[in-house]
Amino acid sequence: MISPEIERLIQILARMPGLGPRSARRMVLHLLRRREQALVPLTKALQEAQEKIVTCSLCHSIDTCNPCSICRDAGRDDTLLIVVEHVSDIWALERSQAIKGRYHVLGGVLSALDGVGPEQLAISSLLTRAAELSVREVLLALNATIDGQTTAHYLTTRLSSLPVKVTRLAHGVPVGGELDYLDEGTLSAAIRSRTVL
Numbered sequence: 331m332i333s334p335e336i337e338r339l340i341q342i343l344a345r346m347p348g349l350g351p352r353s354a355r356r357m358v359l360h361l362l363r364r365r366e367q368a369l370v371p372l373t374k375a376l377q378e379a380q381e382k383i384v385t386c387s388l389c390h391s392i393d394t395c396n397p398c399s400i401c402r403d404a405g406r407d408d409t410l411l412i413v414v415e416h417v418s419d420i421w422a423l424e425r426s427q428a429i430k431g432r433y434h435v436l437g438g439v440l441s442a443l444d445g446v447g448p449e450q451l452a453i454s455s456l457l458t459r460a461a462e463l464s465v466r467e468v469l470l471a472l473n474a475t476i477d478g479q480t481t482a483h484y485l486t487t488r489l490s491s492l493p494v495k496v497t498r499l500a501h502g503v504p505v506g507g508e509l510d511y512l513d514e515g516t517l518s519a520a521i522r523s524r525t526v527l
């Protein structure tokens with residue numbers, strides 16, 4: 331019924347994070363119906379991304395240049411190295427505009443279940459960068475998941491021989507959040523991380 335070309339397109343899109351076969355079919359129909367407005371610009375953007383985007387050899391982020399624009403930025407605080415799981419975490423932290431350090435992308439977190447060990451992550455390059463003279467603080471900005479916290483604990487041990495302060499993001503009440511709606515884990519983390527006003 332459906333041509334193999336269209337079926338292949340649906341299958342590729344259905345494997346994308348957050349999409350399934352149903353949304354992939356809708357997307358393909360939309361792209362084919364709106365060829366000029368949707369399909370052509372998407373094809374061009376994908377082609378450009380494939381040709382121009384590279385991984386930064388220092389921080390393992392992605393950009394059109396290597397070293398990436400953040401690693402080249404002279405206005406960054408060289409004393410602060412922020413460790414994240416994925417590139418999307420850099421984007422989130424940059425959107426907050428709350429911090430101007432350097433970054434290091436691990437490429438995931440340790441996970442016994444998924445068979446991810448230290449050698450699968452960018453840990454040895456992190457230790458090399460953290461040992462640089464300028465670095466004073468390593469901020470472990472990892473997700474507040476069990477694997478994220480296991481990884482933070484592992485990294486704290488590995489970094490303990492270096493003369494750097496190791497910090498992590500606070501866990502607790504989200505901005506605009508109401509106590510009554512929080513789960514017990516979040517609330518007890520917020521109590522443990524309470525600060526003096």
Ligand SMILES: [Zn+2]
Pocket residue numbers: 386387388389390391397398399400401
């Ligand atoms: Zn970089």
